[in-house]
Amino acid sequence: MKKLLIGCMAAIAALIALSGCDQDKVLYNGSSYLMFSDTLYTYAVQETNEIFKVPVSATKSVDYDRTFAVEVIDRESNAVEGKHYKILSNTVTIKAGEMSTNVEVQGIYKNIGITDSLGFALQLVIPETEQWSMYGSETKVVMQKVCPFDIKNFTGFCKVTSTYLSSDYYPKKVDLRLITSDIVEGKENTIAIHGLYFDGYDTEISFNRDDVLEPLVEMEKDQVCATTGEAFNTIHGDGKLRISQPTAYTSFYSTNENFVFQYATLSVNNKDGSLYGVVGTFINIIEWISKAEAEKLKEQGY
Incomplete structure (x- = not known):
């Protein structure tokens, strides 16, 4: 992606600049190009309909304002402008002496379904002389509806x-x-799930709210979820079956559909706290349902 490449270029330039006290700073002195700062963006569309910004960059600053248009590429978009989102202005300006600006977009929360996968493509309307062939003048924006937590x-x-x-x-x-x-x-x-695998044991999980686009599930390790007698009909180690969440896999939740997708590792310890053995890593899908749905399941023997 462009951000990574530009970041690497900046790091190399910084190292060269620092390699000798008498050397001048290494500065970009090529042509002036305009481009989107990256080729793909993902934004959360929330109930409050916040405005999100799609960054546009220039390779160098100039001493005059640069105003240009932005258009939607319909053939590469499945989101409908005016229905699923609106662009607040189809023209943007990079002011004199500056090297960036933003295309401001507002998602329309009420018109996006909880399972919709919608996106649109944007193109800068600029002269060919200001287009860097390596990067082009387009970007794609993916919108993800996120219901309130x-x-x-x-x-x-x-x-x-x-x-x-x-x-x-x-x-x-x-x-x-x-x-x-x-x-x-x-x-x-944090919630306590009662009887995840066996009756009489609570398993606590927490919802990480730091990033709405990364709704992660967290759990303290080695929570007891059964005895080895209940699980294996015999005693192993300290006699307790423990549940932990492996860090190698991502466990997450959905506010759109009220479920948790969790990886869980089951293990048994020795009496001294050392590991006796690992049963395996399993996948849990926990879905919250209505009382009516629960009654139907009870009638079916669950």
């Missing part, structure tokens, strides 16, 4: 399907479990 949506009845529950490791070998969850008081954005 409400931890209450992750409480109450939920159903869990898991590669552990359907594996030979699980004594009952079922296709799903009907369970419940509650907010953990005193812990921010």
